[in-house]
Amino acid sequence: MPKAVRYDEFGGIDVLRVGEVERPVPGDGQALVRVMAAGINPSEAVIRTGALAQMFPSTFPSGQGSDLAGVIEEVGAGVGGFAPGDEVIGFSNKRASQAELVLVEADDLTRKPDRVSWEVAGSLYVAGVTAWGAVHAVGPEKGETVVISGAAGGVGSLAVQLARRTGATVIGLASERNHAWLRSYDVIPVRYGEGVLDRIRAAAPGGVDAFIDTFGDGYVELALALGVATERIDTITDFVAAARYGVKTDGGTAAGPGAKVLAELAGLIADGHLEVPIASVYPLTQVREAYAELERRHTHGKIVLMP
Template sequence: MPKAVRYDEFGGIDVLRVEDVERPVPGSGEVLVRVKATGIVISESSIRTGAVANIFPSTFPSGQGSDLAGVVEEVGEGVVGFTAGDEVIGFSDRRSAQAELVVVDAEHLTPKPNEVPWDVAGALYVVGVTATGAVRSVNLKPGDTAVIAGAAGGVGSLAVQLAHRAGATVIALASETNHDWLKRHGAIPIAYGEGVGDRIRDAAPQGVDAFIDLHGGGYVDLALELEVVPERIDTIADYAAAAKYGVQTHGGAEAGPAVPILAELAGLIAHGELELPIAKIYPLDQVREAYKELELRHTHGKIVLIP
């Protein structure tokens, strides 16, 4: 029997388990995928603890996970464009990707380029779509200066590169251990902590045009102090400040249809024009250890599970 991550109640990482489940069967318009890699994201921790149950209610037992890459095992009735053996990148909107076998809507899949490693492909959906949405929301153009807080995480690593590709000068706020990587990817790294506003002003003497907050904890206020207009501030981490000041909260769905974005990002990675750093890989049965590391919030890039 295939294995999958499950939990029966809201709680910490101790509620997670890996158990045998019935083999999924694809229905009409669906594809059964044997998962080669599946990324984990911090929002899944919030769903698991019940912190966002009013927005994302759960039915128990619950599965977990959206990101996935794998090999098509079987196709359901009416599916065109995919056959058994195809390598694919995609996502599940049923919290079921952290498993050996998962049923996915065919419209949520795109072919995986041979040049994209499995771990990268399996970690691409959430951070890729979120980074794309955040960068698009602040309308960057050549010559702009943009600040990105949380620039070394999964979303931030991609957002830095996408903003640079848009022609912006990118000031990246991150821990000093990540500064060399950020420099190699076209950014001006700035350390967190006291005096960060002054360091940004020194790096951007002509001013800041846009600000993307992926970290929370006062960066919307800092963006306003830097005289960035609210419509060019985007946060996915401080919704209270967004409501207070009228700044944007774009990522995810606001980016546009996910599959074309996945295909575009995978193509850039395949051609060496974009990098998604992988921080660590865990086997599926070490899912608790993987989330323990993720929840420390010090990860450069993505943590991935391999079934």
């Protein structure tokens, strides 16, 4: 029997387990995918605690995960364009991707380019689509300056690259150990912490036009203190501040059809125009260790499970 990540109640990392499940059977419009890699994301950890139970109600035992890449094993009726043996990138809206076998709607899949590794492909959906949506939300243009918090994290590391592709000047807030990586992508690194407002002003003497917050913890207020207009501020995490000040929370579903954006991002990666940094890779059985690293919030890039 195939294995999958499960939890039977809300809680911390200790509620996670890997158990055997029935082999899924694809229905109309569905494909059964043997997962080669599945990225993990902070939102999954928050959902597991029950903090978002009203927004994301759970039925136990619950699965976990959205990101996935793998090989199609079976297809259901009405599936066109895919066949067993195809290598694909996709996502699950059923909290099910952290497993050996996953049912995926065929419309939520795109082909994996040969030059994109399994680790990268399997961690692309949430971070990639969120970064894509956030950059488009604030609309940086050539000659403008955009600041991105958490610039070396899973979403931030992609957002800085996508923002640079617009021709804008990008300032990335990150720890000093990640500054060399940011400079390699022509991003101006600025250390976060006390005095960050003055450091940003020194790095952007002409002012800041847009701000993308991927971390929370007061960065919306920092953007406002820098004089950024509310319609040019986007946060993917601080929804309390967003409601208070009227800034954007675009990303994810706001990016448009997920498979279409996935195909665009995968093409950029295959052509060498976009990098997805991989922080760590764990076997499925070490899902607790993977989330323990994630929740320390100091990784450079994505953490991936490989069934």
